Amino acid sequence: MDARCGLVLGGILAALTASGALAAECTSPVKPSDLTKPGTLVMSTNPTLPPLQYVDKTGQLVGMRVELGREIARRLCLTPEYVKIEFPAMIPGLQAGRWDMINTGIFFTPERAKIMQMIPYESQTISIATPLKPKTPVTRIEDLDGRTIGVELGGFEENKAKALNAELKGKGLAGMTIRTFDSYALAYQALRAGQVEAVVSIDGVAKEYADRGEFQRALTGLFPTPVSLAFKNRALADAVLKVLEAMQADGSFAALLGRFGVVPVPGALAVQGPAT
Template sequence: MSFRTISLASVLLVSTAASAFAQTCTPKIADSELVKPGTLTMSTNPTLPPLQFVDSTGELKGMRVELGREIAKRLCLTPDYIRIEFSAMIPGLQAGRWDMINTGIFFTAERAAMMQMIPYEDQAISVSVATSNTAVKDKDGLDGLRVGVEIGGFEETKTRALDAELKAAGKKGLTIQTFDNFALAYQALRAGQVEGVVSIDGVAKEYDTRGDFRRAVSGLYPAPVAVAFKSTTLADAVSGVLKEMKADGSLGKLFDSYGMPMVTSDYSVKGPGR
């Protein structure tokens, strides 16, 4: 049998399997609740390895990416990711550009007043420095540093809080430089344009493990990370999926494979009217 014949047979087999799945798996979310019929459209900022990133082949990968695809699968929807800067996430959700923010958005009461949120992951803030910088070992050691951080997120808020804490203690504080995303911030650190980058524990740990940067300080300002929605119906459905995944062990297995901490809460939705 020729290669062409084998390839055609494979295509037909895949096509048949996809058709069978479409016939047996009915979407659990009405099209009226979705940006695109039969599709779970998710926004992500893929600059945070190992949670969400683009590999050398251009493929979107990471723990949160896998989680989003599994959620879509269990809802009988086709997953679709839109890569966008974090600063556009909430406005885009409110404008109906995507169904779900799946970029590791930190949960806050202020955000939960604007949209439906499901805390699912525990994270905290870390500060990365150059591997040659062995002087910074604690929060006080950060005093006087020029640090980079992604604009508009929880990390920037807490970086400014840390600056205020240091100054309140009679110290110099931080010189803060904001970037459109964390990839640019880490590039600036590599180039010596900043002396540190404030990101989340999981990302700083990954860069430390690779030997790219040293995680000098970690565990600052611990808080839950969430997925977010405009549709209450979709949020409730995803909440159900996460509870199901926790019960069958698949959620714990995914988190363990990346060494990430799960929340201790019950994956209930928090938001307006809750």
């Protein structure tokens, strides 16, 4: 064997050794049986919530939660895959095994934690968005009396809109007319078209529309509540929790949320869900 052949063979062996070491280094802690698709982390998202999750002008899925999901998949040595779907289908789809993780900013509630494994990780509040120049300004909850408001169907925000309506009626007022939409985008489109007079949404989305100069946040900071990732499988939830804890330790978790103005939940992260 001449020197050149020896160098080539040595290079090949080194490359094989390196790739083998890399594969060994990146072995997923998640069992294939704990995934919808082996080697893949399938996540559902409703990409109508800029800047947290949305489709940009080039058709790419982007946003804070999208980046978080991809980083979780990378650290689990899995390929990220997103299913874009409206919120009302997400919990049934999770229970049916169509995806592994709901990554759409689902609000944590004790009722939901009875049927899913949830990791609360960010804090969100509710805002009331109105046109920049409404016929009558909204400066307090009572100013919503008699108005038609829009809200996304089937979520925490719809429940809180109903709670606000009950509060108004409890004060002897007429209350609001609540119109539900399949997505935030459709609700804000209706506000733009004058079909509703206000929209109830999470504060991050309302702020994005306000920053664009389209609408104003008339009321903010309502109903502060943790937002979660959700899973059917407890083993997968535990693995994701370890990733989030590692991201907290290296500072990347706070850096990612901070870049989008999102506030982490206080205290330690934990999986909350039914016992398995």
